């Protein structure tokens with residue numbers, strides 16, 4: 075998302091956009107977060123105070139049952155953009171990620187990196203389709219949420235002997 079500071083008035087302004095943010099999913103495949111971005115920008119002198127609210131949704135696979143599942147990620151961040159004056163040179167370096175110096179003569183700033191990083195840190199390593207997902211049977215691979223396990227019941231001669239004992243004792 076490119077923000078054109080030249081187009082902003084000195085009052086508080088809202089800027090909204092929808093963007094697809096690419097990221098590498100846990101399986102290594104490229105995925106996209108459909109993200110709604112709402113910026114509140116306050117201009118004070120040559121500084122812009124930006125509060126960003128991010129609301130994203132993407133489809134991934136449940137960590138347990140591997141079925142496609144939708145996941146929401148909501149987060150926000152704040153940055154301050156300062157216009158460097160002509161006499162401070164082309165670029166001032168700030169050690170603070172949340173303070174950006176815009177080189178003199180430039181009015182556009184990309185928020186892509188901030189948006190990406192703030193979404194990514196809020197995606198859990200393991201996403202489940204529901205809190206009580208039963209997952210897949212490690213034996214037959216059945217999705218235990220809506221399938222019966224197809225594994226043949228294991229027959230253990232020792233249990234058979236015990237069962238026989240039980241049957242005879244209850245007669």
Ligand SMILES: [Zn+2]
Nearest residue numbers: 136139203207
């Ligand atoms: Zn699941």
Ligand SMILES: [Zn+2]
Nearest residue numbers: 211214223225
């Ligand atoms: Zn099974």
